[in-house]
Amino acid sequence: MLDETDRKIIQATQAGLPLTPEPYQTIAEQLGLTADNVMMRLTAMQNSGIIRRIGAVPNHYKLGYRFNGMTVWNIPDEVIDELGQKVGQLEFVSHCYHRPRHLPEWPYNLFAMVHSKSQEGVDEQIQRIADLLSSYNQGCDVLYSSKILKKTGFRTST
Amino acid sequence: MDEIDKRIINALQDGFPICAAPYRQVAAQLGLSEQELIARLKALLDNGSLTRFGPLYNAEQMGGALTLAAVKAPIERFDEVTEIINAFPEVAHNYARNHELNMWFVIATETPEQIQQTIAAIERQTGLSVYNMPKNKEYFVNLKLEA
Numbered sequence: 001m002l003d004e005t006d007r008k009i010i011q012a013t014q015a016g017l018p019l020t021p022e023p024y025q026t027i028a029e030q031l032g033l034t035a036d037n038v039m040m041r042l043t044a045m046q047n048s049g050i051i052r053r054i055g056a057v058p059n060h061y062k063l064g065y066r067f068n069g070m071t072v073w074n075i076p077d078e079v080i081d082e083l084g085q086k087v088g089q090l091e092f093v094s095h096c097y098h099r100p101r102h103l104p105e106w107p108y109n110l111f112a113m114v115h116s117k118s119q120e121g122v123d124e125q126i127q128r129i130a131d132l133l134s135s136y137n138q139g140c141d142v143l144y145s146s147k148i149l150k151k152t153g154f155r156t157s158t
Numbered sequence: 159m160d161e162i163d164k165r166i167i168n169a170l171q172d173g174f175p176i177c178a179a180p181y182r183q184v185a186a187q188l189g190l191s192e193q194e195l196i197a198r199l200k201a202l203l204d205n206g207s208l209t210r211f212g213p214l215y216n217a218e219q220m221g222g223a224l225t226l227a228a229v230k231a232p233i234e235r236f237d238e239v240t241e242i243i244n245a246f247p248e249v250a251h252n253y254a255r256n257h258e259l260n261m262w263f264v265i266a267t268e269t270p271e272q273i274q275q276t277i278a279a280i281e282r283q284t285g286l287s288v289y290n291m292p293k294n295k296e297y298f299v300n301l302k303l304e305a
Binding site: 002010013014015016017019020021022023024025035039042043045046048049050051052053054055056057058059060062063065070081084085087088089093094095096097098099100102105106109111115141143144145146147148149150151152 | 159166167170171172173174176177178179180181182192196199200202203205206207208209210211212213214215216219220221226240243244249250251252253254255256257258259261262263289290291292293294295296297298299300302303304305
């Protein structure tokens with residue numbers, strides 16, 4: 001469970017890690033803690049999955065990945081876990097989820113985000129997913145984002 | 159963005175050490191000085207090549223709730239609906255997409271109940287049905303992209 005000190009560390013690092021030679025010491029000074037305590041708590045949060053990882057998030061577009069598709073598939077419920085795992089393991093899939101259908105108009109229950117530098121690249125990725133799903137693929141669609149209307153960081157409960 | 163920047167981006171997507179002088183450790187692995195790594199990271203953040211650098215928190219693990227939702231915004235009301243939905247602080251991302259369900263947004267709240275409240279408020283204010291698609295299961299999440 002997170003305690004008050006963990007939450008303070010989360011708040012202090014939500015915008016990012018300080019770009020100072022000793023970033024954990026910098027956070028510790030801001031919060032009146034020791035660097036060892038901050039490092040111990042961050043390690044514990046990483047081990048428990050509260051922190052997915054500490055690292056960099058690139059801007060897809062700036063790296064040349066201008067073709068970002070949300071591929072959606074209608075997969076029989078009894079095989080979705082097995083196939084979802086396999087689709088998620090494809091090296092070009094960044095996110096893969098099982099989500100509810102909204103019948104009749106939205107029959108898709110498997111979502112996989114794909115990223116490529118070209119339309120041909122995305123088409124090839126979609127084909128590879130379709131090949132993997134083979135006859136379990138009962139329909140699919142690809143939604144491209146035409147515009148980012150809003151993008152902010154997530155807020156946390158503090 | 160040059161070859162060194164690309165190596166930095168690729169290396170830092172894999173993770174960052176928790177130790178007294180982590181930049182020095184990563185810089186040594188990349189054959190850079192600590193100062194150069196920090197300066198380049200700052201530049202990559204300033205010019206938007208990196209959207210974030212630091213701990214990536216899992217909202218649900220912290221007791222928060224997250225969902226993906228969509229609406230069919232009539233073309234003639236698209237801007238108005240965008241404005242209403244974006245005004246909710248609970249809406250973290252919002253994308254226009256090429257589909258009849260043409261607006262897709264992520265709602266992040268402190269509790270699961272607040273997701274339902276936010277959806278109800280969006281439906282009330284826009285007069286549109288919100289298609290709520292919370293994840294039943296996560297198979298994979300990894301934002302890594304080769305620079």
